[in-house]
Amino acid sequence: MIITRAWEMPNSKTFEINAFYELIKKYVFPTAVILDPFANEGKIRERLRYEKYITNDINPEMPTDYHLDATDFLASFQDCYADIILYDPPYSPRQVKECYAGFGKTLFQEDTQMGFWSKQKDEIARVLKVGGVVLSFGWNTNGIGLARGFNIEEILLVAHGAAKNDTICTVERKAIHHDKLF
Numbered sequence: 001m002i003i004t005r006a007w008e009m010p011n012s013k014t015f016e017i018n019a020f021y022e023l024i025k026k027y028v029f030p031t032a033v034i035l036d037p038f039a040n041e042g043k044i045r046e047r048l049r050y051e052k053y054i055t056n057d058i059n060p061e062m063p064t065d066y067h068l069d070a071t072d073f074l075a076s077f078q079d080c081y082a083d084i085i086l087y088d089p090p091y092s093p094r095q096v097k098e099c100y101a102g103f104g105k106t107l108f109q110e111d112t113q114m115g116f117w118s119k120q121k122d123e124i125a126r127v128l129k130v131g132g133v134v135l136s137f138g139w140n141t142n143g144i145g146l147a148r149g150f151n152i153e154e155i156l157l158v159a160h161g162a163a164k165n166d167t168i169c170t171v172e173r174k175a176i177h178h179d180k181l182f
Contacts, residue, residue: 002154010160010167014088014137015044019158020169024048024086027133027171032083035127037070037120044086074123080177081127087144088137089117125149128174136170143170149178 006019015021021044028034028048036042039055042064055064056073066073070089124134125148134150136143144150150172158167 001152003157004155005157005159007159007161010164013040013043014167015086017158017167019156020137020167021047023154023156023169023171024135027135028084033081034084034086035074035077035082036086036088037073038088038090039064071119071123074120074127077127079126080129080132083129083132085124085128085132085134086137087120087124087134089120091138121145121148125174125178130174130177132174134172134174136172138168138170139165141168141170143172149174149176151175 008017008019011017015024024044025048028050030050032050032052034048034050034053036045036053036055039045039057039062040059041062042055042057045053045055054066056066056068056070057064058067058069060067066076068076121144124144128134133153134144141152141155143152152170152172154169154171156169156171158169160166
């Protein structure tokens with residue numbers, strides 16, 4: 001496993017942080033099917049220039065292919081469909097509330113608890129091909145997890161200075177497909 005640390009200014013648009021952009025470029029390949037369930041403005045698609053880069057954001061004002069809840073977006077694809085998933089969800093229950101408020105989604109208590117992320121991770125495990133890669137962003141290295149058939153290959157910590165939390169990317173490769181999970 002590779003663990004690297006970089007320092008960059010914070011940015012709410014995670015993929016505009018150069019260290020993360022360079023890491024993503026390392027794993028994409030020309031024929032890859034890439035899913036981005038929390039694409040925001042989706043500018044990385046323009047920078048990477050991949051035809052099979054499918055974007056989603058619940059905000060209907062974002063220039064993405066879909067405007068669905070991330071779990072529903074991932075659930076719309078068949079098993080073992082994607083080669084790469086860029087998973088940059090809200091990092092905390094407070095961020096979930098902020099991101100989803102005002103976009104037609106009624107938040108329930110489970111939406112601000114672990115179930116919010118667990119359902120998405122189950123869908124990622126189902127949708128990603130064996131051998132595929134997920135890059136998970138957040139404030140921890142939990143990623144999708146060994147229990148769902150994933151092995152960590154690389155971790156990138158990006159420090160932002162002062163009292164800001166590091167932003168962390170955990171790169172995992174899907175080793176096996178667990179039919180029993182789905």
